[in-house]
Amino acid sequence: MTDAKQKILSSKDVFTAKLFTVKEEVLQDHNNQLHTFHTAYTNPAAGVIPITSKGEIILINQYRYIFEKRILGMIAGYIEEGETSLQAVKRELHEEAGITAGQFELLAKIELARSVAVQTYHIFLAKDLEIGEAHPDSDEDIEIVRLSLQEAVKKVMNGEIYHSPSMTAILMLDKLKREKKI
Numbered sequence: 001m002t003d004a005k006q007k008i009l010s011s012k013d014v015f016t017a018k019l020f021t022v023k024e025e026v027l028q029d030h031n032n033q034l035h036t037f038h039t040a041y042t043n044p045a046a047g048v049i050p051i052t053s054k055g056e057i058i059l060i061n062q063y064r065y066i067f068e069k070r071i072l073g074m075i076a077g078y079i080e081e082g083e084t085s086l087q088a089v090k091r092e093l094h095e096e097a098g099i100t101a102g103q104f105e106l107l108a109k110i111e112l113a114r115s116v117a118v119q120t121y122h123i124f125l126a127k128d129l130e131i132g133e134a135h136p137d138s139d140e141d142i143e144i145v146r147l148s149l150q151e152a153v154k155k156v157m158n159g160e161i162y163h164s165p166s167m168t169a170i171l172m173l174d175k176l177k178r179e180k181k182i
Contacts, residue, residue, distance in 0.1 A: 039117070056148060059147070060142050094135070
């Protein structure tokens with residue numbers, strides 16, 4: 001198997017929204033064949049799982065209109081222009097859950113898609129928590145959920161938690177806990 005390269009010959013924006021851009025790209029493959037693709041480049045996002053001194057994790061159960069139901073997962077949001085991923089999770093943690101944390105650890109930087117849509121997602125762990133009052137955006141219907149890491153893993157395994165970055169974060173935390181690294 002060879003490391004086949006594709007060369008982008010042209011790229012143009014065909015639609016731009018606040019959180020993503022769709023580009024039409026013409027690529028030349030390793031056989032000199034031309035292919036046209038339409039790819040959605042989504043702004044990067046960051047998520048965080050706070051863990052309490054008692055070992056509970058804090059997730060949110062939020063109504064998502066696109067799915068027409070509530071989705072259980074980590075606290076997260078898009079990284080705003082000029083903001084780092086750490087600044088974004090601190091902002092989201094305070095807004096959505098009313099939490100400030102004294103310690104943050106980057107667990108992973110993942111890519112959510114491989115072809116038609118592209119998004120980079122940064123996953124953090126937050127410790128040394130101070131719980132205050134949440135200030136969600138007016139369009140956010142959020143319920144705070146506290147549960148043990150073991151309960152969260154069960155919810156991943158039985159399909160109750162299916163947001164892929166949240167699944168990744170929970171399973172990584174479980175492995176770190178079993179290895180006594182957290």
